Amino acid sequence: MAAPLTGPSQSMRRLRALLPQVLDSVDCLLFDCDGVIWRGDEAIPGAPQVINLLKERGKRVFFVTNNSSKTRKMYADKLQALGFNAKEDEVFGTAYCSAMYLKTVCGLQGGKVYLVGSNAMSQELEAVGIQQTGVGPDHIHGKQGDWAAVELDPDVKAVLVGFDDHFSYMKLNRAFQYLTQRDCLFVGTNRDTRLPLEAGKAVPGTGCLLQAVETAAQRQAQTVGKPNHFMFDCVASQFGVDPSRCLMVGDRLDTDIMLGSNCGLKTLLTLTGVNTVADAEVHQKSGSAERQGMVPDYYVESIADLLPALQG
Structure with a gap:
């Protein structure tokens, strides 16, 4: 009861x-x-x-x-496999909602997103017509002077931070360099600092990655998730x-x-x-x-x- x-x-x-x-x-x-x-x-x-x-x-x-690690379809597939009567359009995850936020609220047209995030987020962005760059590892190379002059895509108009198991110093640096451009939009999926696991264990959540980028850029992101x-x-x-x-x-x-x-x-x-x-x-x-x-x-x-x- x-x-x-x-x-x-x-x-x-x-x-x-x-x-x-x-x-x-x-x-x-x-x-x-x-x-x-x-x-x-x-x-x-x-x-x-x-x-x-x-x-x-x-x-x-x-x-x-x-959780931004899955697309709507991936969640619907999991729900159905576990015995839930569920459809794709009933799922609202931050991968999908972030794409919708950039498209509808930010009005992002004709520009790319620098994505600190997952393949699922990339798929949801592309599904609404937004191109992205950044998915996957970004290994460090050179010296600090090289890091400050890292190559940037001139078409990037926004930085989007979600859960990224390839998060690295170079990704943090690249996001920071984009965000020094004041007209670059800054969006985060959520501020959850821990992801709870079985038996009372936990791992760091997206909020930790987002706070790192915010600290470096000295800017606060607009967050989409709960x-x-x-x-x-x-x-x-x-x-x-x-x-x-x-x-x-x-x-x-x-x-x-x-x-x-x-x-x-x-x-x-x-x-x-x-x-x-x-x-x-x-x-x-x-x-x-x-x-x-x-x-x-x-x-x-x-x-x-x-x-x-x-x-x-």
Whole structure:
């Protein structure tokens, strides 16, 4: 059963309705992926049934992830392989959303992107007609004077930073050299500093790479991923969803729950990933208006807790 978080800081949103009533109040559900519907390459037990039953009940379901290492199609293929009824156009990852941001918000026309990122990001950029350069290793050579005079592509009009397992000093330097041109756009996929793994382990996330580039360039990037409202804007503009009839489901307070708060969505924290109820209570008691945005309306142990209401 979903339990509401209540208290003085949430006096305007004391939602004590039972889970069936909560589900009846929404037409659309947005799910984070890792830690919510799967861990690594395995589905959270019961998650495929929940997603599939929601759709059978006529709910719209979307998948929103800050991970930029896969294209929409790659995510759809993974979802389907794990037993989820999912389509490519229901997936909104930062590889796709960054391409859309550069095309629609930045109005990038006729210029290239210097990409610190993955092949998936390259594919999503090219799918919307944006050329890129930079994918793959960039090994260091020469001396410092050579690094400062590194060859740059004159057609590059933007730097985009996502997760890049080939990140190197030369890539950092090349991004910095482009960004010394003040009219060069600067965009990052997300600011997640850690990628959680199994058994409580983690590795550095995209936010670490982005901060390195920002520090070198002495400029701050516009970020596309959660909790930035642009990810929800992508969903809303394409499917015409009503924010007041949407529920954001996630395991991270600073990205998933904050996205919901930023966009006027109901929020549900699942405890199968990063954050705990205790974490939310610390934000709730902080007295900080910004941190109140990280307090979810509801929490569940796992999204499998939705099964009884859906099967009834």
